[in-house]
Amino acid sequence: MKKATSLTKIALQKFKKNFWGVFSLVFLTLCVLVAIFAYAIAPDNSRNANQMHLSIHSKSPGFTTQILTIPSTVNEEEGIITFFFGKPTTASEVPISSYTLLDNGISIKEYTPDDTLGLEKEYKLSNFPKANTVEEIPQHYLSDKKFLLGTDKYGRDLLSRMLIGIRISLAIGFVAVLISLLIGIAMGALAGYYGGKVDSIIMWIINVTWSIPTLLLVIAITLALGKGFWQVFIAVGLTMWVEVARIVRGQVMGVKQMQYVTAARALGFKDFRIITKHILPNIMAPVIIISAANFASAILIESGLSFLGIGAQPPMPSWGGIIKDHYAYIILGKPYLAIIPGLAIMSLVTAFMLIGNALRDALDVKS
Template identity: 40%
Template sequence: MSQHSEWELLDNSEKQSQQISRPSHTYWQDAWRMLRKNVLAMIGLVTIILITLTAVLVPMFSEVSYSDQKPGFGNIPPKFPITKLWDGQYVYVHNEYKLIEVSEKGELLAAPDTIEEDMAFSTKTYEIGGKEVVLDYSYAKKAKKNGGVKYKIFVEGKEIDTTPVKTVRNRTNLLGTDRLGRDVWIRILYGARISLTVGLVASLVNLFIGVIYGGIAGYEGGRVDNIMMRIVDIINSVPSLLVVILLMVVYKPGLTTIIVTIGLIYWVGMARLVRGQVLSLKEQEFVLAARTIGVSKFKIIMRHLIPNAMGPIIVSLTMSIPSAIFTESFLSFIGLGVSAPEASWGTLANDALGGIRSYPYQLIAPAVAIAITMFAFNFLGDGLRDALDPRLRK
């Protein structure tokens, strides 16, 4: 048989047909590719980034702090109706029946003091723009009979039309003010700093303790595993929130105490997860090879077993952050969190309870912030779970 019949050159079309259709990806590149395809997970990731950047950067450039008080501007909502006294002079009639000088665009200008108040006749007298302005709120008691009229305003003894000219947005305080005149928007952002810090640091503490504890228990097995897991069962048998509350009562309430107490209790779930992963991996060939060449147990756990279980660990870490944030908010809500005047989403919600009917926006703002953060982390956690699961590779 001739050499020509045994060997034949391939043309370009046959060469290209044997090429790999898509480039090879590493495990993490493939996970990122799948995560990007998950719309809800990407929305959650972008939301978390935006919340973090806003909480860090906006207060740095703000002219007011979370503790700055303006008592005259207390309980002013994000949007309010304005009444025209005369050309160029506008006021907002507060729910507490007092006048606030505002601009036509909604900027808060001044909270004039009353020069005279008659409690018997339910009137307040102000001096605004050099003129005497009287607010008569005696009609509030018979508002239903008066067609909804709660007050009348007199300028230099002459009654004016109290029908609001328009409703404007509060341009001085984006989300309004609380009862002490503090800016709700800035306090929400400071609350985000505290909540995100607690969630992140507490979760890292959970990661450190849970990974080491669960890794040792799973790798050692036998009696060591039984003893370590019975300790976990004892801790897990008591409601974790109850333990956290007891620890907060014993120690001085504060941000550091919250982080420490949450970190000391919430690691049991991570330990169980890591133990299960290590039990399924420690019989693999690469672990046997490491043992054969004399690698220490600690190095086998930290350099071989834990890296191969990072997928479920990262998912659990992501899902534990909203749990820690909610726990911190609850503790602050019941008075065991950060101390005044520091702002936390829980303390903001607690402060808003007294005026929930008259000023519901003060409770809605922190509640919405907590809800958005919870949804964002849960969406991201679900997306990571799907992206890091080898069984869902496509």
């Protein structure tokens, strides 16, 4: 077998030999695919999986009931937008315990959790446009719905909320790391390359930012920008660049003394080209490793913010928000409502940390 001589190929071979690194990469790839096609996979494909059934709230995993769907008079949107972002919640879904066909419609008894007689309601055939006769109503508008992970305190499908909530975690990690890399690499490269007063000023900014507790700084930025989806992305990204900047600064200070950098200066290359073409490509290994760790940190910070109520706002599903809504159920006999999203957060963070460890081993030139 031909031995690899390229540093990239050698690092790739090392990474392939790391079982937990490869396993975590496969797991994260599946998570990304789930995030992209969440609404196609989720049982509840309404926007934000926000179809509520208050009569079946807090049900255990595997709970099954009959659902009568009452269509809306508003035309539902169809197409690529609804495939990726869900359908607006227009139709009403009513959990029922039994039904009776009438001459001109259907009579149903609503589901009740304590086996008491539910409220009886009648719906005319005209409410069901796809049914030409009364006998066709059950065929088109009645279904047995199974909630694999149960329902939350509002009667929403927990599995659907979890699947769509993964988008928040992955998106916050990606955007926050991207912001931190753009700022951190720029500031660290300038400080390390030019030194002197430029280094002193940038290091003063880094030290001041570093001295403020991360969560407090994120809360302050979030309150200044307002509560919301994109505000959290920006707030988390603006607090994570200092670690990247310190690492890049140290690496640049060491690399700028190398002979190939001196040769580039002698050839008259501009500083911008020397930094971007000669220095940065040779110091990216530790930056890649810290990025994996920052990805995990961003997910944890977003979950903490959502738990505090200043992250992604309802009805947008967020794993931290789901824990916030149900942490009291831990002592009320239904701990799975908080444990399931907690395990999901733990799995995602662990996967990124394992990938970071695998990358560290693979990119270590001494091993």
